[in-house]
Amino acid sequence: MFDYKHAVIYQIWPRSFQDSDRNGIGDLNGIRSRLDYLSDLGIDAIWLSPVYASPNTDYGYDISDYYAVNPEYGTMEDLKLLIREAKERHIAILMDLVANHTSTRHPWFQEALKNPDSPYRDWYIFRKGTVSSPPNNWLSFFGVSAWQKAEDDMWYLTLYTEQQADLNWRCPEVRKEIAKIVNFYLDLGVEGFRLDTINTIDKDPNFPSQNPEKKGLQFPGNLVLDRPMVKQWLKELEEESWGRRDAFALGEGVMTTEASVKEYCGNGKPLQMMFQFDTVCLGYGELGKYDPRKLYLITNQQFKQVTRKWMTAQQRDHTWLGNYLSNHDHKRHLDRFGNDGKYRVRSAEMLALYNFTLYGTPFIYQGEEIAMTNPKLKKQDWRDYEAFHSSKAMTEILHIPPFLAEKITSFVDRDNARTPMQWSDQKNAGFTEGVPWIQVNPDYPAWNVKSEQADPDSVLNFYQALIRLHHEHEALCTGSWRELIPDHPHVLAYVRENEEERLTVILNLSRHAQKAVLPENEIVPSEDLLTSTVPRALTAEMKLLPYEAHLFLHRKHHS
Ligand SMILES: [Ca+2]
Numbered sequence: 001m002f003d004y005k006h007a008v009i010y011q012i013w014p015r016s017f018q019d020s021d022r023n024g025i026g027d028l029n030g031i032r033s034r035l036d037y038l039s040d041l042g043i044d045a046i047w048l049s050p051v052y053a054s055p056n057t058d059y060g061y062d063i064s065d066y067y068a069v070n071p072e073y074g075t076m077e078d079l080k081l082l083i084r085e086a087k088e089r090h091i092a093i094l095m096d097l098v099a100n101h102t103s104t105r106h107p108w109f110q111e112a113l114k115n116p117d118s119p120y121r122d123w124y125i126f127r128k129g130t131v132s133s134p135p136n137n138w139l140s141f142f143g144v145s146a147w148q149k150a151e152d153d154m155w156y157l158t159l160y161t162e163q164q165a166d167l168n169w170r171c172p173e174v175r176k177e178i179a180k181i182v183n184f185y186l187d188l189g190v191e192g193f194r195l196d197t198i199n200t201i202d203k204d205p206n207f208p209s210q211n212p213e214k215k216g217l218q219f220p221g222n223l224v225l226d227r228p229m230v231k232q233w234l235k236e237l238e239e240e241s242w243g244r245r246d247a248f249a250l251g252e253g254v255m256t257t258e259a260s261v262k263e264y265c266g267n268g269k270p271l272q273m274m275f276q277f278d279t280v281c282l283g284y285g286e287l288g289k290y291d292p293r294k295l296y297l298i299t300n301q302q303f304k305q306v307t308r309k310w311m312t313a314q315q316r317d318h319t320w321l322g323n324y325l326s327n328h329d330h331k332r333h334l335d336r337f338g339n340d341g342k343y344r345v346r347s348a349e350m351l352a353l354y355n356f357t358l359y360g361t362p363f364i365y366q367g368e369e370i371a372m373t374n375p376k377l378k379k380q381d382w383r384d385y386e387a388f389h390s391s392k393a394m395t396e397i398l399h400i401p402p403f404l405a406e407k408i409t410s411f412v413d414r415d416n417a418r419t420p421m422q423w424s425d426q427k428n429a430g431f432t433e434g435v436p437w438i439q440v441n442p443d444y445p446a447w448n449v450k451s452e453q454a455d456p457d458s459v460l461n462f463y464q465a466l467i468r469l470h471h472e473h474e475a476l477c478t479g480s481w482r483e484l485i486p487d488h489p490h491v492l493a494y495v496r497e498n499e500e501e502r503l504t505v506i507l508n509l510s511r512h513a514q515k516a517v518l519p520e521n522e523i524v525p526s527e528d529l530l531t532s533t534v535p536r537a538l539t540a541e542m543k544l545l546p547y548e549a550h551l552f553l554h555r556k557h558h559s
Contacts, residue, residue: 143393192248
């Protein structure tokens with residue numbers, strides 16, 4: 001199996017990575033042309049966001065044919081070539097499996113919708129409501145009713161957009177088909193899968209309303225998250241597909257819990273790795289990123305608390321996380337957890353050092369290695385369905401005036417993370433010679449791969465050094481994680497340790513200088529391997545500049 005415990009994984013969102021045929025849309029041959037870049041960076045695997053046929057309501061997360069490549073991205077032959085050429089560079093390709101739902105344009109759904117007697121009716125979730133009201137009060141993840149009308153009093157479930165119909169995993173034919181899809185791609189040489197929203201595949205079979213005493217639509221929460229059948233269906237899928245082939249599987253756990261992760265992941269469990277949502281949801285209100293009621297305020301204590309929670313859980317429960325700060329579903333992380341102005345470089349490096357020294361496997365989202373930021377596009381430049389949908393829902397559900405809803409949307413919108421990769425200071429950042437499908441961040445002349453490659457102090461070179469260190473130091477992969485000074489309001493410090501070495505990580509999470517006093521018994525002669533500012537010795541009392549970060553190594557000598 002792909003050695004996930006020693007790997008660094010790079011997420012590619014194909015539409016915005018590299019265009020190869022001047023139509024303004026990133027594609028498979030574009031990715032292939034950048035394999036040398038990824039190989040030089042030192043990554044071990046690519047998680048490829050969906051490249052399947054899709055009407056693009058949710059850019060590939062709404063699949064209309066699982067056995068076809070979206071013609072905008074290329075052909076099945078291009079995909080095979082990408083897998084082969086990546087393998088030649090010792091880079092594994094991990095595909096995205098979107099199996100909670102399909103596009104409503106998928107022929108299975110079209111058949112189910114047209115013909116109530118079709119066997120495909122049972123592949124989806126059709127339930128009776130009344131002619132004018134849906135079967136229950138569930139709110140979708142996109143801020144509208146989770147039900148769409150089929151005919152008369154019959155409705156179907158769409159937990160995401162209304163063009164993504166939830167599959168009925170209780171139907172054995174559905175589960176058989178999903179195993180077939182996984183096996184099809186494993187046959188092509190794919191080494192594993194990231195399973196999209198995998199903890200929502202089981203819904204309460206009685207479909208009760210959530211908090212029925214409350215007015216209006218309600219987020220279904222425990223009625224759709226981490227329900228009892230998820231574990232069993234994953235086990236069955238594992239036995240029918242990746243388990244047989246010694247392939248890798250990673251699950252996206254939407255708002256998942258430590259107890260559920262323990263059920264899905266670890267020795268003898270169906271998955272090798274999970275994603276948690278606590279870190280990336282810091283500062284969000286009850287209804288998610290478009291709910292500004294918490295004003296997106298995050299304290300460094302909260303950041304430390306979430307870190308502590310999951311580092312402790314993994315070691316206690318023998319589970320394994322993929323650690324990430326950004327992905328295609330959230331704005332980029334610099335102005336959330338760091339600073340995208342004066343301290344752009346230093347906070348990008350501090351956060352990278354954090355993500356690469358946690359217990360679990362580090363993920364890089366395309367562009368974070370050059371410190372890309374959020375352009376906060378105006379409404380006329382939005383491309384994401386969620387942005388339009390959710391800004392409307394903000395007005396309707398939270399009664400936020402439209403001008404303010406628009407402003408908040410520009411601030412949190414997923415388009416922020418989806419502007420083209422900035423390769424050079426040439427036209428359109430070297431992403432395309434055509435017209436890019438989404439605006440390029442205007443800061444590209446100063447922030448791009450080419451200029452950062454030439455600058456030894458760049459964020460890109462810092463990432464490259466971190467990846468190398470991750471490969472060189474076993475303790476960074478499998479060593480224990482132990483926190484120092486948990487009560488400090490702004491400095492996060494911890495030790496990664498095994499029998500051979502001990503690595504001490506010290507991170508100033510704040511935009512102000514901080515003093516940290518470490519316990520005397522933790523101070524051992526150490527070498528500062530990597531620093532985002534100036535080299536310093538490890539001392540009991542550390543005075544740290546804003547976002548200053550250190551990685552100290554102590555080699556143990558055995559007598
Ligand atoms: Ca293209």
